[in-house]
Each structure stands twice: as structure tokens, then as C-alpha cells.
Amino acid sequence: MAAVTEKRRVLYRQGSGFWRMTAKWALAFGVPYLLDGGLLRSWGDALVWPMIGILLWVPFGIGVVWYPRKDQLVTLTAGELRVRRKRLPMEKVNLLHVARLWLEGRSTADGRPVAEWARLDRVVWVPLLDGRAFGVEIRDPAAFAKVFGAFAVAACGGPDVVRARAAVSTYPDPLPMRPRRSADGDGSWLDLLDVFE
Template sequence: MTTTNKRKLLYRQGTGFWRMTAKWVLVFGALSLLDGGLLRTWGDAVVWPLIGIVLWVPFGIGIVWYSRKDQWVRLTTRELYVRRRRLPMEDVNLLHVARLWLEGRSTADDQPVQQWIRSERVVWVPLLDGRAYGVEFRDPAAFAKVFGAFAVAACGGPDIVRARAAEAAYPEPRPMRVRSAGGGSSSSDVLDLFG
């Protein structure tokens, strides 16, 4: 956990572009060293970096032009940032988040968070007005764990959350319909609730 502008940074997710590039360089660099050092001459081993570059270029261009290439997600104690937009915590139904987390859930489905696989998956962020905003994560369980623990602590602890949830009367959050980027919609269609 780090501190940014006196706000605790609880969770950060980048695009993974540089991580992918670093892995690509390591793999083809290792192949080049192995080939040149053990199997053939260094002149022949130059082929591996060239193959790596030729294969990387379409993937690199695809990620740079990908519609969600700037899907940076940051959760602080005061705001949730998605694609350079922010959702203040005072608009989030933290009591509902905390209650779901204590039940082992953190989204619109009934599968426990511990059973979520590491892949892109939507985690729903419930709002006080009854809507729920979905954010996609490569490791959704990691975000759900951090967000759930933060919500429980912000609401005063597990006992207070259970007591307040038993008495609270708020609408069950309704997931907003997320329109696909290929359907001619812009990023503002999905992020219209961010001010």
C-alpha cells in the first residue's frame, strides 16, 4: 500500500502493455543467447530477435489501438478511478459492498469470490441511487478482496455492518447495461455516471 496525495492507494491495475513487452524480450532474448552460445553461431542467433520483433509488432499495435488500452483502475480511500475518470466514495453504497464481502460475494453472481478464476471479469460497484457500475479486471478476486475489506473497515467493522445491514432499507443495486465498444458507442456510454 502506498500513499498518493495523502490518499491511500488501495488497488492499481494497468494495461499490462509493458509487462507483456518485457516478457516478450526475455523469451526471445533467452532463445538468442541459447542458440548463439550453445547451438549455432551468433550470426544465426540474430534470427530470434528478428522473429520476436516481427511477431510482437501486430500485438503491440493491437494493444496500443485497443479500445480499452487506457483502462487504468485505481482505488483510493476517497475515489475509484477508471480511465482517468473518478467515482467519489460518497456515491458508493459501501454498506452493500461490505455486506456482500462478509457473505463471500462481491458481484451480481452467486459464485464465491474465492472461486473466481484469474481472467477478465466484471466486478459490480453498487451506488447509493440503486444502480451498479461494472468494472472489468484481469484479477477480479484481488480487487474484490481489497474493496470488500476497505468497505468493512469504512463501515465500522463486521459486527456493525451486520447490524446496519439488518436494519438498512436501500434498493437492491441494478447493474447498468454495458454497451460493447464495437457497437458504435463511445467510452462515455459506459462511464456516464462518472463526474
């Protein structure tokens, strides 16, 4: 999950997972093709396996091509959260709120326990200092919340400091922002959010 680069320490990174899924798909139908052609029947008869794989993959592939966030790259570093080409400096993020909720075992903005997150719930809300919160689509939201929460606790000075600051600090509860479509109509909802620079 974590990697070290020359310029910055990457805490979390995710891509679309398209090629990884395609490779698994090819392996799942390639192995029966090799076994069937080499051991059981002829290579001509074994061609049914890759044909089935292609026929089943085509709808999935078309859906991915049409999916507006298929190439969404999410990178979390100590200085910023990057979604595709947009960057959100950590100075704008309410890290105290993230750290406090993480110490309580809850998520970043909606207050649900992380252990209750389902894999289908893929939006993680990132709270801002101005009281807003925007959603980032994450393939594994629990893994992202774990990394983000641990980073926020460390950035705020540790668990004891977080509890002490949370007891005396007041800030508005994060209010999720509704997504807006880009002016150029490319289907991306994060491009024009003014929280990014």
C-alpha cells in the same frame, strides 16, 4: 497491492500491463538468442529467435493498439474510485452492500462467490446508492474485490456493525447498467457515465 503516497493512501492500482507483457516477451526470446549465439551456434543463426518473437508479438501489439481500454488506469483510494480520468466519490457507492457481500464471501453486485471467479471474468460491478451498478474492467478481479471488500468493511465500522446495519437497512438490489458509447466515438464506454464527476 497497497502503497502510501504523500496525499492519499492508494488501496489498489492497475495499469494496462502492456509494457510488462512486452518486457516478458523480449526476455523469453532474448535469452535463447544469447544462449544460441554465444554457446551453440553463430550470432547470425541465433537471429531466428528475435525474429520469431517479433513475428508472434506483432499481432498482439496491433490488437493492443486497437483495444479501446489499453491505457485504462484504475485507482482505488479511501475517497474515490478513479477509472482513467473519471472519478467516482465513495459517497455514491453502496459500501454497506459491498461489505455485507464480502463478509459472506460473495462479489460486489452479482452475488457469486469470489472463490469461483475465473481469470477470464474481468468485470467487477460497483454498486451505487441509487440502485445502479456499473462495471469496471479489472485484470485481477479477485484481488480488487479483496481490497475493495476489506475497505468497505472497515469504512462501515467493522464486521459486527456491518451485520447489524444490514439486518435493518433496506436498499434496492444493484442493477447493472448497460455501457454507452461516448458521443465523440472514441470507443470509451465509461466517459459519459453520470455517476462520475
